Amino acid sequence: RKEVEQDPGPxxxxxxxxxxxNCTYSNSASQSFFWYRQDCRKEPKLLMSVYSSGNxxxxxxxxxxxxxxxxxxxxxxxKLSDSATYLCVVNSEGSNFGNEKLTFxxxxxxxxxx
Amino acid sequence: DxxxxxxxxxxxxxxxxxxMLECSQTKGHDRMYWYRQDPxxxxxxxxxxxxxxxxxxxxxxxxxxxSRQAQAKFSLSLESAIPNQTALYxxxxxxxxxxxxxxxxxxxxxxxxxx
Numbered sequence: 365r366k367e368v369e370q371d372p373g374p375x376x377x378x379x380x381x382x383x384x385x386n387c388t389y390s391n392s393a394s395q396s397f398f399w400y401r402q403d404c405r406k407e408p409k410l411l412m413s414v415y416s417s418g419n420x421x422x423x424x425x426x427x428x429x430x431x432x433x434x435x436x437x438x439x440x441x442x443k444l445s446d447s448a449t450y451l452c453v454v455n456s457e458g459s460n461f462g463n464e465k466l467t468f469x470x471x472x473x474x475x476x477x478x
Numbered sequence: 479d480x481x482x483x484x485x486x487x488x489x490x491x492x493x494x495x496x497x498m499l500e501c502s503q504t505k506g507h508d509r510m511y512w513y514r515q516d517p518x519x520x521x522x523x524x525x526x527x528x529x530x531x532x533x534x535x536x537x538x539x540x541x542x543x544x545s546r547q548a549q550a551k552f553s554l555s556l557e558s559a560i561p562n563q564t565a566l567y568x569x570x571x572x573x574x575x576x577x578x579x580x581x582x583x584x585x586x587x588x589x590x591x592x593x
Contacts, residue, residue: 368520406586406587407568407585407586407587451520451521465523466523466582468513
């Protein structure tokens, strides 16, 4: 089983729609979770961290379910500029200081259709 | 100017050649990383360095070596390139923020093709 698994997509979604992605992780000791965004042929960039209580940043909402070991990303009122690949990222070395090791999922490709 | 730069941006080489990819950063971060990205496999860690005197292997270090020449510079070498090392290579840096080194800042990538 992969440490971090995502549906590769592609998700083709009309502009203005709401879209959600899930990601599962295998290491129950993982403590930190993130969503990165990667545009075509560009470098990944941090979109948002994922906290246990869930967190929101504008149109984006991230949630964590530790019992089921998955995290989710919800995008509301999608824009053309949201078209990208979204990478689920997990700190797989636990919470010990200095042992951060990020494991990246393969990404979910999203295309927003005008 | 970009905070994390990589040179070259594109390189085509032949099997058996020695190749060096260079990474420089102006962020002042202690930690630097080298990843490769392949379609369907995501980003995989090759080597990482926590400071100038510290080098660690990642999950796919075979066939690669690194040098941390200074806090700002971290280079990746392929001693004898082979076709399955064809990939997109990213350098990244991180710093201690909010109790962790979790956020990583990536360079623009080097697209390497080994014929």
